[in-house]
Amino acid sequence: MKKVIVPVRKLAGEIELPGDKSISHRALMLTSLADGESEIYNLSACQDVKSTAQCLRELGIKIEMANNRCVVQGKGLVGLNQPDKVLDAGNSGTTMRLLSGILAGQEFPSCITGDESLRRRPMRRIIEPLRAMGAVISGRNDNFAPLCIEKGALKGIEHKLKIASAQVKSSILLAGLFAEGETIVDEPALSRDHTERMLDFLGAEIVAKKRRVVVKSFPRLRAKKIIVPGDISSAAFFLAAAAIVPDSEIRLKNVGMNPSRTGILDVLKMMGKNVRIENFKITNNEEMADLIMTSHKLKGVEIGGALIPRVIDEIPIIAILATQAEGETVIRDAVELRVKETDRIRSVVENLKKMGAQVQELPDGLVIQGSQKLKGTKIDSFGDHRIAMSFAVAGLVAEGETEILGAECADISHPSFFVQLEKIYA
Ligand code: S3P
Numbered sequence: 001m002k003k004v005i006v007p008v009r010k011l012a013g014e015i016e017l018p019g020d021k022s023i024s025h026r027a028l029m030l031t032s033l034a035d036g037e038s039e040i041y042n043l044s045a046c047q048d049v050k051s052t053a054q055c056l057r058e059l060g061i062k063i064e065m066a067n068n069r070c071v072v073q074g075k076g077l078v079g080l081n082q083p084d085k086v087l088d089a090g091n092s093g094t095t096m097r098l099l100s101g102i103l104a105g106q107e108f109p110s111c112i113t114g115d116e117s118l119r120r121r122p123m124r125r126i127i128e129p130l131r132a133m134g135a136v137i138s139g140r141n142d143n144f145a146p147l148c149i150e151k152g153a154l155k156g157i158e159h160k161l162k163i164a165s166a167q168v169k170s171s172i173l174l175a176g177l178f179a180e181g182e183t184i185v186d187e188p189a190l191s192r193d194h195t196e197r198m199l200d201f202l203g204a205e206i207v208a209k210k211r212r213v214v215v216k217s218f219p220r221l222r223a224k225k226i227i228v229p230g231d232i233s234s235a236a237f238f239l240a241a242a243a244i245v246p247d248s249e250i251r252l253k254n255v256g257m258n259p260s261r262t263g264i265l266d267v268l269k270m271m272g273k274n275v276r277i278e279n280f281k282i283t284n285n286e287e288m289a290d291l292i293m294t295s296h297k298l299k300g301v302e303i304g305g306a307l308i309p310r311v312i313d314e315i316p317i318i319a320i321l322a323t324q325a326e327g328e329t330v331i332r333d334a335v336e337l338r339v340k341e342t343d344r345i346r347s348v349v350e351n352l353k354k355m356g357a358q359v360q361e362l363p364d365g366l367v368i369q370g371s372q373k374l375k376g377t378k379i380d381s382f383g384d385h386r387i388a389m390s391f392a393v394a395g396l397v398a399e400g401e402t403e404i405l406g407a408e409c410a411d412i413s414h415p416s417f418f419v420q421l422e423k424i425y426a
Pocket of ligand 1: 021023167170313
């Protein structure tokens with residue numbers, strides 16, 4: 001599907017974002033392991049979360065969705081059944097990596113695969129620690145899906161992550177629920193901590209201090225009601241759009257404000273724009289608030305270090321912001337972008353060059369020149385949802401028409417993205 005974006009004079013209105021994708025995955029997986037019926041409100045209806053729900057159904061969990069309410073019949077920590085086919089994580093790295101941790105603790109063998117993009121993404125980062133815990137796990141070239149997983153006698157380990165990754169951290173912690181003794185994960189910088197918070201909320205014994213998490217095994221997880229906050233990674237596209245389209249003012253309601261995810265607000269502040277925050281509240285161990293955004297003159301920034309895991313999914317849209325800011329923006333320490341749904345450094349650089357922007361590719365990031373008039377052109381999403389949405393936002397301030405090819409991939413994280421974008425065209 002192709003989407004044509006035309007320049008817009010201003011943006012105005014109110015948006016309720018889909019439920020946070022990362023929290024939605026965890027809500028489904030962890031309530032499946034809890035005792036009894038849990039209710040989840042505002043679960044993301046995106047493709048990735050549907051992949052998680054489908055895998056859990058294959059594992060014998062009853063999940064019903066109606067309107068904005070999802071009901072999960074949890075079967076307790078050891079209640080999953082052996083699936084009668086290979087599990088399919090689709091495009092979702094979170095589904096594959098987190099579920100692998102859970103599968104490593106089951107009494108039955110299972111296999112999990114994904115689409116072409118996911119089968120190219122590195123899995124050694126979970127294979128090695130899960131093996132060290134005692135799981136019998138194999139993958140293509142010892143690094144890629146399909147993965148086949150069998151339980152061994154799991155023992156808790158102490159694992160130091162070389163690169164901050166919530167997916168790897170969570171995979172190990174989830175296997176740790178089924179392991180003898182304690183499981184400890186240390187990170188070089190804090191990545192999103194939704195797994196730790198939800199495990200704690202459901203009654204597991206887990207202590208997270210600074211960058212070290214300790215989880216005890218065989219907890220009894222309690223069924224609960226969970227309200228999923230709006231996805232701040234989806235909000236980022238609208239924040240950016242309102243920042244760069246002159247005379248805009250939008251309100252984004254009930255956006256997740258977990259500090260391990262709010263790096264985009266820090267970046268906007270560094271660029272010169274404070275986002276207004278209202279109605280702050282905490283539900284089920286997660287913060288949320290309304291964000292009010294108006295257009296603003298931005299300046300170039302340098303981003304790197306511990307900020308990177310807190311903006312890892314927002315870097316493509318930050319690159320678009322940078323083209324409209326005054327001065328140069330340098331993004332470093334983001335080599336992880338090369339192993340996302342696409343090599344996002346390459347995808348951003350190629351498409352920005354097509355729009356006439358001055359941009360330089362670095363091994364671990366990019367340098368973007370500001371104050372640029374972008375030219376509308378044909379943009380390839382490369383099947384990557386965040387590339388499609390970032391360049392749709394670029395199209396709002398480009399000269400002429402911008403065609404986003406393969407725009408349907410926005411469904412991976414935000415099925416209503418284009419409808420919501422049109423809704424705020426003033
Ligand atoms: C996610 C963690 C991040 C992020 C991904 C979702 C999660 O990946 O990029 O979109 O839900 O845990 P890494 O933690 O592997 O960097």
